[in-house]
Amino acid sequence: MMKIWENVKYGLPVKGVRIIDAHGHCGDYSEFYNPRKGSPETIVQLLDNMGVECCVLSPNVGFKNDHIRGNIMMAEAVKKFPGRIYGYICLNPIYMDDMVSEIQKYENNPGFLGIKYHISINKTPFTSPKYAPAFEYANEKGMVILMHTYGADALASLAPAADKYKNIKFIAAHSEVGIENVERIAEVVNSRDNFYVDTALAGASEGSIETLVKYVDTKKILYGTDIAFYSPNFTFGRIVMADIDDEVKLDILGRNAEKLFNI
Ligand SMILES: [Zn+2]
Known part of the structure; x- marks a missing residue:
């Protein structure tokens, strides 16, 4: 069987492998230059370039300005590209009533x-009671929640919620931030059935995927790139070309997300 990376070294999309990007963003952003403004058309073109089947996005405007408008935009993108673009419902704990x-x-x-929260932009720690109405509801429904975490401390601060709301499947984002604390990250993830991590990162230490795979349950690691907030090609390349077993790559690239999202 052809190795996963063999097409990539000739600049071609990966073939015959189901790839699901569990962490992306659409729409323009106010804090840095995003020349193609993360349009759904741009995102589908980027997916095609790499051989990625689909991605799960949240709308940038939803974090910064108006989550209700963001969700409307997300619904339009999902409708335009069914099976290629999926969405997270963007919520803001500052506006807990809706x-x-x-x-x-x-x-x-x-x-x-699923649902997405951005703790850094909305400045509300996971321990805040403001999350409770959504967590209670999502727990009843067994929903997936992607949480922006950045570093082992933020990731670990999500553990009490994961223990209280066992039917929610939590994804902690950007798990390789602070990879030097990988044993702490692994302890949180590996001891909880409902705790996953993603690989979205715009800059990473050499060997961080290999380190993550060495310590963290590889069935709990999801391919995520921050497409098209940042270029997805960086994380795509560092996973596809990583010095890890092809079976593990298949899990990370698609199989784990396929089971988690039931798609
Ligand atoms: Zn992100």
Whole structure:
């Protein structure tokens, strides 16, 4: 069988492998230059270039300005590219009163696969009671929640919520930040059935994927790139070309997300 990286070294998309990008963003962003503005068309073109089947996105405008408008934009993108673009329902704990109603608007739309919170932008720690209404509801429904975490401390601060709401499947983002603390990250992830991590990162230490795979349960690691907030090619390359077993690459690139999202 052809190795996963063999097409890539000739600049061709990966073939015959199901790849699901579990962490991306769409739309323009106010804090740095994003020349193609993360349009759905741009994102599908980027997926095609790499041989990626689909991605799960959240709308940038949803974190910064208006999560209700962001979710409407996300629904339009999902409708335009079914099976290629999926969405997270973007919620803001600052506006806790409409969290459940926003979930209810989209929970039966097959294009939405979970909920996304951005703790850094919305400046509300996971221990805040403001999350409770959404967590209670998501727990009843067994939903997936992608949480922006950045470093082992932030990742570990999500553990009490994962222990309290056992039917929510939490994804902690950017798990290779602070890879020197990988044993702590592994302890949190490996001891909880409902705790996953993703690989989204715009800059990473050499060998960080290999280190993550060495310590963290490889069935709990999801391919994520921050497409098209940052270029997805960087993380795509460092996973496809990583010095790890092809079976593990298949799990990270698609099989784990396929099971988690049931797609
Ligand atoms: Zn992100």
